[in-house]
Structures are given as C-alpha cells and as structure tokens.
Amino acid sequence: MDWIGDHLWEAWLGLAIVLGVAEMFSLDLILIMLAAGAVVGMLAALLGLPLIAQALLALGASVAMIALVRPAFAKRLHGGPELALGHGKLVGTQALVTEDISALTTGRIKAAGETWSALPYDETLTITAGETVEILQIKGATAYVHPVARLEP
Incomplete structure (x- = not known):
C-alpha cells in the first residue's frame, strides 16, 4: 500500500x-x-x-x-460553413441579364455559367439585357431577380 x-x-x-x-x-x-x-x-x-x-x-x-x-x-x-447545394447556392449571387425581363415576359440570365429563366422580383420593373441583377429567390427553374444599383459616372 x-x-x-x-x-x-x-x-x-x-x-x-x-x-x-x-x-x-x-x-x-x-x-x-x-x-x-x-x-x-x-x-x-x-x-x-x-x-x-x-x-x-x-x-x-x-x-x-x-x-x-x-x-x-x-x-x-x-460546426462549419453551411453547405448550399443545388439552385439554393445561387440565391444572393449576381447574374447578367441576357434577354429583357418583365412581369409579362420571362427573360434569361446567366448565373454561375448557367442560363436561367428569370422574372423580376418586383413585378413593376422591366430589366433590360446587359444589366446586372441579384438573384433573390428561385422557384422551380425560374429565378426572381432585382437590379443591382450602380453608380453612373
């Protein structure tokens, strides 16, 4: 002991x-x-x-x-970063409008190398081709977008 x-x-x-x-x-x-x-x-x-x-x-x-x-x-x-899969990873990113978008006409955007059909998030807006938009929501195969404000020179 x-x-x-x-x-x-x-x-x-x-x-x-x-x-x-x-x-x-x-x-x-x-x-x-x-x-x-x-x-x-x-x-x-x-x-x-x-x-x-x-x-x-x-x-x-x-x-x-x-x-x-x-x-x-x-x-x-x-813990760790949240993993976003599928189309959810595009929400919050920016895209380029390739075809005019309005509430009556579904347009097209190019986001992350893919072409998506798009509608304006605000139905009163018309977004012309060449503008930069932010993807706010995706329903099915349609992205709902809003124009990104830009500074004019």
Whole structure:
C-alpha cells in the first residue's frame, strides 16, 4: 500500500494517458475532459494532498471541463460553413441579364455559367439585357431577380 501512496501521481498520469488514447477512438470529447481531470489529480498528488482531496479535485475539474469547455469545443468541431447545394447556392449571387425581363415576359440570365429563366422580383420593373441583377429567390427553374444599383459616372 505504501508503494501506491508514493506513486499516486504516476497512477493519475497513467489514467490521463489511457483516457486520452481512448478519446482518439470515441471522438465525443468526454474522455479528454476526464483526462484533464486526471491531470489535475496528478498535480494534486505531486503537491502531496491526500487521496480524497486528489479525487475531489479531479472530479471537480472533470465536471467543470465537461460543463464549460466541451460545449464550445463541440460546437467548433462539429460546426462549419453551411453547405448550399443545388439552385439554393445561387440565391444572393449576381447574374447578367441576357434577354429583357418583365412581369409579362420571362427573360434569361446567366448565373454561375448557367442560363436561367428569370422574372423580376418586383413585378413593376422591366430589366433590360446587359444589366446586372441579384438573384433573390428561385422557384422551380425560374429565378426572381432585382437590379443591382450602380453608380453612373
């Protein structure tokens, strides 16, 4: 029993290493937080605190890591840019009008190298060929567009 009491810091370090390696297989960020608690337990053992104090400090650090640090890490790791697929990726982009567009006449635009049928988002507008428009909405195969304001020289 004296050997264990003299080498508690090594036991805590071993536990931290085992938990760290196990985290590599689970990837749920729980075991690494427990490993951090084991490191706190190791530091308490190096300071010569009793086993009960070491265990309480390790437990407190583990709970704090899981409650405070893990949510931010998980959000950062599992989050990322939203992936826009299909025609949804064109919404908000600019396009060039190739055929006049009005509420009564479906025109054409060129967006991202593709030709789309287009109608004005504001039905009172007529947009002439050569103008730049912004795609505000896509319904089916028709893009609803609005002219982009430009500065006249």
